Amino acid sequence: MPNARKKAAYSKKDLREVGDNPELTKADFAKARPFAEVFPDLSASIRKGRGPNKLPTKKLVSLRLSPEVIEHFKSTGSGWQSRIDETLRKAVKRKASA
Structure with a gap:
């Protein structure tokens, strides 16, 4: 596309026509007050992420696995990371009992 210019989506005139909020x-x-102070009930009802584990039995690690291993476990559906963990725990038990 020679000499093609990207046209702005909205002009200043367009924004003036729809901008009925006065500048703060x-x-x-x-x-201004914090959201939680103005709307305490709503603020309390909003979930703030997953939160801490009650019994943190696992540790977060970064692990590089071969594409074949990842493809195999992902192909078995959701929960594939837990199945990798289960497989590794079984291998550790076998090694410990040998």
């Missing part, structure tokens, strides 16, 4: 001033920002 320093005084407006000074009056």
